[in-house]
Amino acid sequence: MIKDFEHFAPKTLKEALALLAKYGDDCKVICGGQSLLILMRQGLVSPKYMVDIKGLDELNYIKDGKDGLKIGATTTHRTIEKSAVIKRKYPVLAEMEKRLASIQTRNWGTIGGNVCHGDPAADPAPVFMVLDATLTVAGAKGSRSIPIDKFCLDYFEVALEPGELLTEIKLPVPPPHTGTVYTKFNIIESDLATASVAVSLTLGSGDGVCQDIRIALGAVAPTAIRAKKAEKVLKGKKITEALLAEAGEAAAKETEPISDIAASEEYRRELVRVLVPRMTREALARAKKA
Numbered sequence: 001m002i003k004d005f006e007h008f009a010p011k012t013l014k015e016a017l018a019l020l021a022k023y024g025d026d027c028k029v030i031c032g033g034q035s036l037l038i039l040m041r042q043g044l045v046s047p048k049y050m051v052d053i054k055g056l057d058e059l060n061y062i063k064d065g066k067d068g069l070k071i072g073a074t075t076t077h078r079t080i081e082k083s084a085v086i087k088r089k090y091p092v093l094a095e096m097e098k099r100l101a102s103i104q105t106r107n108w109g110t111i112g113g114n115v116c117h118g119d120p121a122a123d124p125a126p127v128f129m130v131l132d133a134t135l136t137v138a139g140a141k142g143s144r145s146i147p148i149d150k151f152c153l154d155y156f157e158v159a160l161e162p163g164e165l166l167t168e169i170k171l172p173v174p175p176p177h178t179g180t181v182y183t184k185f186n187i188i189e190s191d192l193a194t195a196s197v198a199v200s201l202t203l204g205s206g207d208g209v210c211q212d213i214r215i216a217l218g219a220v221a222p223t224a225i226r227a228k229k230a231e232k233v234l235k236g237k238k239i240t241e242a243l244l245a246e247a248g249e250a251a252a253k254e255t256e257p258i259s260d261i262a263a264s265e266e267y268r269r270e271l272v273r274v275l276v277p278r279m280t281r282e283a284l285a286r287a288k289k290a
């Protein structure tokens, strides 16, 4: 049962930050409530005060510019999935969103809420890692930027200080000849990943050499992680089947999976071993056409 709490619905970011500063540890931010309400119903979180930021229209936007894409924290998953500019310039984001939860959850849940919830099996974090995202957080003392891989700290733990809010996610313009892909393996369609893999691969102009590669994994460690040893296997080389197999092996060794109701530790490692080569092949095919 959810315990009683006092609900505030600020209309501006300034007002929201003032409420967070005033009520401190007794206070919790709520946006779409798709993750938080589950924890509250289970009695795991029982705040005295709730600052509801769903109505903060100033954080609800998708802006495309010369220096990349900016997504406001209260933007819903469904808005990202449907965005014409995202489908054209960052198609992997729309593809990822299409497989995140159900339409009902995507209509209400927000990208900021997802990232701040810190679920290691969530879909956006691995994709943001390969897209080199930077997060902007704001607090009473001002704002600061954090790269996504420094934001995810541990199971359901992120680098927000008390009184801070995530306000924006920034993505740089991908370099030319870059292909980016994401997939998750899950038992129930539209559910969280059992294991997930995102790959962004950039080819050198005309020589077919993998100039740069980012590989990120979800649901196989306490947070989404970069598979840096696997990246090293492929970076600066022409991709071959033997190298792909080596990269899959290296990525599997970089994981720290748990066994749970969805899969054993070893099954999750095997998924990574299989999905890393498969998704790298797909990223390569996209990079050749980009």
Ligand SMILES: Cc1cc2nc3c(=O)[nH]c(=O)nc-3n(C[C@H](O)[C@H](O)[C@H](O)COP(=O)(O)OP(=O)(O)OC[C@H]3O[C@@H](n4cnc5c(N)ncnc54)[C@H](O)[C@@H]3O)c2cc1C
Pocket: 028, 029, 030, 031, 032, 033, 034, 035, 036, 037, 053, 073, 074, 077, 099, 100, 101, 102, 105, 108, 109, 110, 111, 112, 113, 114, 115, 116, 117, 121, 122, 123, 124, 160, 164, 165, 166, 167, 190, 191, 192, 193
């Ligand atoms: C049935 C179901 C299926 C799901 N399937 C998937 C799935 O397949 N893949 C997936 O990735 N997710 C899935 N989810 C999770 C869910 O979609 C996201 O976590 C959700 O989008 C969170 O957004 P929200 O706005 O609802 O956050 P809330 O639930 O309101 O908040 C989540 C957490 O983030 C904090 N928070 C929210 N916004 C901010 C902010 N701007 N700044 C600081 N802190 C903030 C809150 O205090 C809370 O701790 C599923 C959820 C449900 C209910």
